[in-house]
Amino acid sequence: MADYTFREIEHKWQGIWDTNKSFAADASSAKKKYYCLVMFPYPSGNLHMGHVRNYSIGDVFARFHRMRGYEVIHPIGWDSFGLPAENAAIKNNIHPEVWTKENIHHMGLQLRALGISYDWDRELATCDPQYYRWNQWFFLKMWEKGLVFRKKAKVNWCPSCQTVLANEQVNQGLCWRCDSAVLDRELVQWFIKITAYAEELLSGHEKLQGQWPEQVLLMQKNWIGKSVGAEVDFSMVSADGVVLSTVRVFTTRPDTLFGATFMVVAPEHDIIAAVNDTITNSSAVATYAEQSKRKTTIERTANKEKTGLQLRGVFAINPVNGNRIPVFTADYVLTGYGTGAIMAVPAHDQRDWEFAKKYSLPIVEVIHSSGNDISRQAYEGEGVMVNSGQFDGTPSENGVSVVTAWLESKQLGKKAVNYRLKEWLVSRQRYWGTPIPMIHCPVCGVVPVTEKDLPIILPKDVQFTGAGQSPLATSEAFNAVNCPQCGISARRETDTMDTFVDSSWYYARYCDAKNASRPFDSAAANHWLAVDQYVGGIEHACMHLIYARFWHKCMRDLGLVTTDEPFSRLLTQGMVTLGGSAMSKSKGNVVAPDAIIEQYGADTARLFILFAAPPQKQLDWSDDGVEGAWRFLNRVWRLRELVQGPFAPAKEPLVAHDAPILSLRKRMNRTIAVVTSDIMREQQLNTAISRIMELVNELYAYPCHGHDNGVSREAYETVLKLLSPFVPHVTEEIWSALGHREHLGMSAWPVADEKYLHDDTIELPVQVNGKLRGKVSISADASADAVRDIAVNDEKLKIYFSGKKIVKFIYVPGKIVTIVVQ
């Protein structure tokens, strides 16, 4: 028998879906909406198996919900700004736009060939001026609200990408794109005040609990890094006691304040300049600060051996006991966290302890707990306060609030919260991105572009020098501008925006993708949002997924959307790797789906990758088993012939002698129930497929095809329905061949009939002394006593009881019987 002709079939149905706009989402529909979204791709040129996996997963959810009666919006677009286009431009002397558009075209065809049920009318590309003009618009709105600002700061510089990077884009001191060691540079850059929403980004997790993977919430929580403590003011005095200034420190352990025996400030701290005239070793201090600045992030963090230098001639006064303590500068204190200055409590902080040992500073125990020895290492746990004046005897757990309250009453300090989350550095010294809509006027300073002048279009007459300055600076025409305020000759900002801006709100644009006068219509956005199911890689946990949540809250506060969170439910799919490492173009280990689609078709490719592993799990690529997926589809295809013929409706009610019929009915209904729950609740698509395979196997074993009943056809049609979100083409083809006029993908998802989900009699395993010894057949509603009777009198089991005394009998209804004998 011939294999099924996937080429014609897939081509045919893709054509039909396209012509009919089968998957266009209709906002005026009376049905309940369902927004299914998979993170949009970067148009690198070709789909790889990872894409096939993601978009197949998303398509199962979309098609499933369509059949469940939802009005589904399932859009697609292109995250099309970014470095690879620019690098390709430099290398091949082709404009990034040309390169990008060609890739979009090609990958669009590839996606269509997979039969993903997109609403193509909503397609967008972030490099389109009609899209990125709204990035500029948002930028201006945030500027008005004070959420965008410009400052000189120590920033991450990637020497290979020739641009600055946000914190989120540095992994272990390396650039997220190219793995180059990142350098610190002091530069004036544009920032977005994401920290204004730090608390809400954290508290918003409550709503996401259970709907997002625990892992992602945890990663975000750690990234935001909230710590609660106190800020305390220490006076800075000269050797002869003259008060010079005040230095504020942040601590999470105000209960250890009496143990502060020295102070450390970051090498960049302002106090160093302020007391420069007083300290006696200012040139050595300046040299130390200079050295620290020159270290790369890796150098500073790889070597945990602490270095530092005392600011000679000045002291800090510990406000709780008036002790005069030495002041150091050391680069283990970071300028970007807290106040950039710490009170050092060597007895109860290991870092301070190491520093104290190295520089022979006093270590004073103030939290006592028996069994630890602060001469060997710091004790960071809880205990009872000692050497702490009036607070002696207070448990340290209470000490935090008690001491904080005391500080507040004396106006020496106050409760404070700190976050590790830093401001989002959004400017980039690269070409292929959204121009930042700002103008530098020699008189007025920084002036925003007027809204009506948007979009500020990326100029084409630029040179790609790769020289660490934005290529935009090389365009004469772009830079010739007059100040919108005073009208004199000014120049444009030449940096572009981080491409993570583009992806921070695209999901909202899909709701009204063609709007030319606003980013999107609020009514449309509020109709479709939030995204009900979002699918994407976990590598975005602390990048895109934080930025987008932040952006959404900004849009809410601008009155554009009403929801607090953009993505209600999240599935982070595992990477598809090859030999254990991520597929990447630069490593040259990318597996393209084309060969499989060519040989077996899109349905096989989809089924195979979904069946190979649960969606969340990393999948190391191997094409062992593609054959199996192909075989299975052919088995389904061939079943057509088995169930073909004139059908009588299935008999109702089924009677006892119809055992095979009843058995198939039961299997069918159970399959419906478990597949539905696997897709919807568990999101275990691999087991859903295996359940359908079982039903197919049962259909093959079914002895009554073709004569007195329609149960096998009923079961077969159920198989087609259950399978259609996974393999939409072949199932649709069979469905229509069976004489249905309505498309399978638009038909109703089957519902399990309760009455077939439970058995009247069950095979019950019997354990004796914890070992499985046999099985008994009982009626499902049998009482424990009845079960006991049957079990102890069972012929095969008798040998285990003879001459023994039954000391315990346990019946777990419907599950198992356990008998303990002696």
Added chain:
RNA sequence: GCCGAGGUGGCGGAACUGGCAGACGCACGGGACUUAAAAUCCCGAGACUCGCAAGGGUCGUGAGGGUUCGAUUCCCUCCCUCGGCACCA
């Protein structure tokens, strides 16, 4: 170093809330069909072991201990792999 996830046959992976470990598939072996092969259909299969056979027994979810009638699942100790953060006061 801190936090988190995980470790199940030759392989990918199943197993609801503590209740028959290994579903489903791959690879493999056997049979049917065929001149033959491919394809297809059927059957087998965790390891060790007793038995001519039917059918038994023991062990078995990284290692060791514990709780329990019963543990892949809960607790403790340890080993390994992967991921996140990394001098965050």
